[in-house]
Amino acid sequence: MKSAPAIHAEGMTVSELNNAVKAAYAPVLSSSSIITVDVSNFLKPFFTVLGQATKPGQYELRADTSVSEGIAVAGGLLPTAKTQILLYHKGSGQWVMADKLNLQDILNRKHLDRDANLQPGDMIFIPEKGITNFRKYVPYSLNLSTYSQQTPY
Numbered sequence: 001m002k003s004a005p006a007i008h009a010e011g012m013t014v015s016e017l018n019n020a021v022k023a024a025y026a027p028v029l030s031s032s033s034i035i036t037v038d039v040s041n042f043l044k045p046f047f048t049v050l051g052q053a054t055k056p057g058q059y060e061l062r063a064d065t066s067v068s069e070g071i072a073v074a075g076g077l078l079p080t081a082k083t084q085i086l087l088y089h090k091g092s093g094q095w096v097m098a099d100k101l102n103l104q105d106i107l108n109r110k111h112l113d114r115d116a117n118l119q120p121g122d123m124i125f126i127p128e129k130g131i132t133n134f135r136k137y138v139p140y141s142l143n144l145s146t147y148s149q150q151t152p153y
Contacts, residue, residue, distance in 0.1 A: 052081030
């Protein structure tokens with residue numbers, strides 16, 4: 001049996017894929033042949049937010065979404081969050097690219113060009129402030145009565 005060349009379907013709609021398959025098989029099949037494409041198992045594009053977000057998790061990537069918008073979708077930053085965040089993007093093969101972004105600069109309109117658009121599979125990691133890590137190991141609540149001098153009346 002003859003076969004058609006491989007078709008790269010990523011990014012195509014079902015209608016576009018159906019037309020591409022018809023065009024690829026045109027030399028092999030008769031013009032009266034019926035070809036139908038049915039997508040039965042489709043993984044919707046997503047991005048992931050980890051770390052010091054109000055609602056960390058995996059979110060559907062529905063449209064052009066920037067990193068700051070992605071963080072907003074995840075409920076924003078916790079008070080313990082650093083504003084220096086990491087964006088991980090899958091490169092070719094096994095490679096992953098990491099980009100450090102200063103969210104404070106982006107939100108203050110200093111570097112709006114650094115607010116990258118998310119790609120399917122991207123991961124935003126929001127680290128914890130260093131002082132927060134430190135506070136886990138050192139008691140920091142002050143009992144002011146301990147430090148006040150009692151004056152005799």
